[in-house]
Amino acid sequence: MAKIVCKDLKKSYDGKTEVLGGINLEIEEGEFFILVGPSGCGKSTLLRIIAGLEGVSSGELIMDGELANEMLPRERNLTMVFQSYALYPHLTVRDNILFGLDVKKVPKAEQEQRLAEAAEILGLTDYLDRKPRALSGGQRQRVALARSVCSHAPLCLMDEPLSNLDAKLRASMRVEIRRLQQQLGLTVIYVTHDQVEAMTMGDRIAVLSAGRIQQLGTPLELYNHPANEFVATFIGTPQMNMAVAEVAPEGLVLNGGLTVPLSEADRAKLPMGQRWKIGFRPEQVYPATATSVHDTEVTVVSSEMMGNETLIFFDVAGTLFTARWQGQHRIADGATLHVSLDPRYAHFFDVNTGSLLRAAEDLDELGVRSTSAAGAAAAAHIEAAPAAAE
């Protein structure tokens, strides 16, 4: 039985504009479920509805098989980790962790045992008698997590818990929260605007925009088969390069200005005169070689060398495209560059509705290969691409 079911859940504050417009989803027991989306998409509202901190305008929220629309937060048997951690400044770490347990009539001895356990797991044993203001940001975060651990509630809601930490700490806490969830067998619903957190932590992800679920699936499903333009550009950094594409006699014309030569095989799949929104992931924009069919000449606007990889920004008839190449490539601004834009690796979207018409081919396979052949990958791709084209 699903832990949480949302049936056509709607939320509106003024009765006119919908903050959430018909949410349908099921969250399984023990799942790490991510709600991701840009700010204002309704993800926090949905989480707060599940917590009972906000009411529902219409639809059903079912928790453990029971209609929960009208349940008070305390009756839902869950915990919540807030973005600001919600630590009480006048209470010690110990009392912050144990906060509320006495109300739930947990015996004193058991409280102590749970406290010791949670403090141990999160490395807070030495800080129990401090006040929150004497802790670092990372430690405060851990206290908030410890409070959840201590409550022994099977469901934990997290609202952007890592957004106040610096990048390094955030990376290590991602791993730690995931480990904690698995160790305790918790069901976690995790709200974030950071697609890296979503991709690395979630079992499943729901991408929200404008109060609606755009796509629901595993991280790789979202990456490889984005349901629409929004998901395609939201998931993945740097984001997917998008352009309007049209087949003309001389080849595939991007944004009405840049022509990509096409092979016969390509033409067989791409009917003349049709228009699409087409998207290339930056890592699928390859350097062209002598044998590249899709050799396209572009002008470089700028480039950024990261050490392990290089980002190259070039102009596609007014839109800035990004290519991500492994290794270090020194390219002057304004230089002319030959890239391979193979339509087989592109996602095709309906030009009006933005929904996915055709996902890139072999992307799963390519994805695996590019990660395993990290160092020399660029060269490998250059050979692999034309080979696959024949």
Added chain:
Amino acid sequence: MSKHSVAPKAVPAATAVPPREAPGERRTLAGWVYLLPSVAIFAIFVIYPFGRTIITSLFATTPAGGLTQFIGIDNFVTLLTDPLYTQAIVNTLVYVLLTVPATIVIALLLAVLTAQDLPGMGVFRTIFSATMGISVAAAAVFWNLLFNANSGVLNRIIEFFGGEGVGWLIDQNVALLSVSIISIWMNIGMAYLILLGAIKSIDDSYYESVEIVGGGFWYRLRRVTVPLISPSLFFVLTITVIGAFQSFGLIDMLTQGGPNNATVLLIYRLYRDAFVNFRIGSASAQGVILFAVIFVISYIQTKLTEDKVTYQ
């Protein structure tokens, strides 16, 4: 509260009921329970007497305060044609002019000087705020000992320098000024404390930028301090003016309105009519007049604060 937990099963699915608070945040009567003590006291001891005062002011009354006959605005007419009442108004206005500007200027100067981070400021701050702890009764006694015409120390000092003793509280030309001096002395404490806090909350960077421009003490005071603390300055101005209109204790303790009615202030007159002469109707009318004056002052303060005063 547990009512809510029973409800879910009965809720029909997916009927559109747009705006909805969270289950725990539904409007309840609980708010009124927490407010009840304050609201009850306000109702009995502020709102009821306020209404009752307005009504009583339109009636002739028995000495115990019973209403005998509706007389419209007669109480007000009688008051405003009574030369002693108009004198009380004039006295009060003079008293306000004597006390308010002096209180604020002195308090501001002391606050500016003691806001500096210099050795010994803690002692000065304590001394200057000390008068806030002195009651009118005690202040009256302290100053009576200084003023007393025959053996008061002030006259001895004046006489030591060859001057002539002053009848501080018994000379009708001086008495109101003497009371004003005590009032200024008493009010400095509170005004000083508020202004000091306001000045200390000004960010250092404002002064550092003046330092770079090269402005001096008066420049800093005029261009930085006063504009930035203007909300507090206005607050102090208002409470000092209102406080002056409400002055009673000093007069009651020191002059009883004398000599020759020179120190009869509005509240003192109200008190005499209500509790000595038992003219409750007239006293109520005086209360209404006083309220009107204070209302206008508060209103002006609110308006000016909204429009002109700079907030930090």
Added chain:
Amino acid sequence: MPFSKKSSGRVAGSGLRTSKSGLVATYAVLTIAAVAIGFPILFSISLSFTPLEDIINGVFIPTSLFLDNYVNAFEAQPFAQFIVNSVVVGVAGTALQILFSMLAAYALVFIPFGGKRIIFLVIMATMMIPAEVLVVTNFQTIRAMGLIDTYAGLILPGVATTFGIFLYRQNMMQIPSELKEAADVAGLSRFQFFVRVVVPMVMNTTVTLAIYFFLVTWNAYLWPLVSTTNNTARTVQIGLRTLNSSEGLSDFGMMAAGAVITSIPTLLLIFFGQKRLQEGMTKGALK
């Protein structure tokens, strides 16, 4: 957090770099002001230890530790009783003012209920009505309740305070809403949240208000004058008034002693609570 202390360390005002002449002027002005302001108090303290014969002869400084003035004051009026009365009225009044305004502010900030805006406006509007306007009717009310010459009669009309509600409301609005939500999730009731979280978190405001309310209650003059007719509940201020009207211009030393007795508790409060009071008053003034 309540009362953020951004003004710690080097303090503004004008003290970045003061010239030598500026420093001399500053200390000169401050010293003169301190003498002028402190003189009436110090002079009276001095008189209170000086025998009457010395005072009449123009000697205002005690030559030995002379306590007769205090003994006389306590004999002329039941000052011990007055002090007890003032302490009871001051402490109980302050406690109730704190409790009532805290509860009211909690409702205004944390509890959703119909009519909230209106009731807040009405409460704020009562600030415009001076207590002196109400004194006549309140006297009749208290008399009708049979509370003349009782502690309750002295305390009751003043236990609801707009200023207290206002200051607590300001402070409580700074408590992050997540703390309430975390408490909701943890299962605390409204009252538990009030007691365990709100009350400790507004402690700074409570200290400020406690000092302020006690000062105001202890120093109150008009209402205690009106609502007491004999010594059973009469406060020390009215005791001093009685002493003044009976002995006013004869026994200077005893009058001084009486005024000093009256002022000691509040002066001590100012000495120790000046900083707290200043911070709180500033908050109130800035709205």
